[in-house]
Amino acid sequence: xxKVTQSSRYLVKRTGEKVFLECVQDMDHENMFWYRQDPxxxxxxxxxxxxxxxxxxxxxxxxxSVSREKKERFSLILESASTNQTSMYLCASSLTLRGTQYxxxxxxxxxx
Amino acid sequence: xxxxxxxxxxxxxxxxAIVSLNCTYSNSAFQYFMWYRQYSRKGPELLMYTYSxxxxxxxRFTAQVDKSSKYISLFIRDSQPSDSATYLCAMTSxxxxxxxxxxxxxxxxxxx
Numbered sequence: 001x002x003k004v005t006q007s008s009r010y011l012v013k014r015t016g017e018k019v020f021l022e023c024v025q026d027m028d029h030e031n032m033f034w035y036r037q038d039p040x041x042x043x044x045x046x047x048x049x050x051x052x053x054x055x056x057x058x059x060x061x062x063x064x065s066v067s068r069e070k071k072e073r074f075s076l077i078l079e080s081a082s083t084n085q086t087s088m089y090l091c092a093s094s095l096t097l098r099g100t101q102y103x104x105x106x107x108x109x110x111x112x
Numbered sequence: 113x114x115x116x117x118x119x120x121x122x123x124x125x126x127x128x129a130i131v132s133l134n135c136t137y138s139n140s141a142f143q144y145f146m147w148y149r150q151y152s153r154k155g156p157e158l159l160m161y162t163y164s165x166x167x168x169x170x171x172r173f174t175a176q177v178d179k180s181s182k183y184i185s186l187f188i189r190d191s192q193p194s195d196s197a198t199y200l201c202a203m204t205s206x207x208x209x210x211x212x213x214x215x216x217x218x219x220x221x222x223x224x
Contacts, residue, residue, distance in 0.1 A: 004155070040120065042200065043156075043214040058211070090155055100146075101212060103155030 003027070004104035006091055012110045019078040021107050023091030031097060032074035034058075034066060037088040037106070049074055050097065081111045115139050118201055118215025127224050131188040135201035135215045138182065142203040142213075145177050147186045150198045150217065159199075160186065191222045 007022035025032065033048040035058075045058030047066040055066050063085060067075045074093075078085055088108050092101040118135045125131055133147075143164055148156035160175040162168045162184075168175045174187040184203070188195055201215040 040216060042118075042216040043202075043212075045211060048211075092155075100158045100161065103148075103157065105153075105155050 004091055004093055004102050006089075006104040006107050008107050009105060010108050010110075012112065013078075013081050014112055015082060017078075017081050017111075019081050019109065019111075021076040021078075021089055021091075021109070023074045023076070023093075023104055024072055025074075025093040025102070026072065027093065027095070027102075028071065029093035029095050029102075030071075031094045031099075032068065033092040033094075033101060034064075034074065034076045035090045035092065036060070037090055043090065046076065081109075083111050085109065086111045113138060115213050116201065116203060116215045119218055120216045122219040122221060124221045124223060125191060127191060127193060127222055129191050129222075131191050131195070131220060131222075133186040133188075133199050133201075133218050133220070135184050135203075136182055137184075137203060137213075139203075139205065139213075140179075140182065141205035144204050145175070145184050146202040146212070147173075147175055148200045148202060148214075150200060152197075156200055193222045193224050196221045 004025045034046045035043045037043050049055045049068040065077045090106045091104040094101045116137045145162045147160040149159045150156040162175050165177045165179045172189045176185040198217040198219045200217040202212045
């Protein structure tokens, strides 16, 4: 079974803090994704990576950056957290670009 | 106008009922259509995957795609309380395969 794990289930941070969200997959998938999920807006793609050190912006990259130094690990960075970044963050991975995306359990981030 | 529209519900039906969940979309390039199920406090998991138009059946679940109407459906027969979850439709095109576009999700409750 594919397993995608995220470093924290719940996280509370203060405005202005630098926040790191980590995602690890154990199936040697090429592609990894970061989404945020908000009520009424569904899932929105922040960034994705199709190879180590490669990244592409999604639909809402502003205020975020990512890092993929190893194939199995994809990090989402909030350079200076703001209250409007309070959300559920979901990581996913897939073997091919059109393949099934497997999601982690999510990190619920609250920025105060 | 959103690329994918999905009624967020909530939808509440008695156990044993047939459930119909629907999404409409505007991008005629979409060719790959998915339904994800998301239980509370979990990440989405793939339920059904279809390519182009037609029907696909898996146990109590049937996915339908009508590309001429830009309309997809998920039917659940003999619904069970364990089917209570949020159902998200997702779709992508051949070229933009890495970018799944999600509907808002429909929250479904099956009452015993």
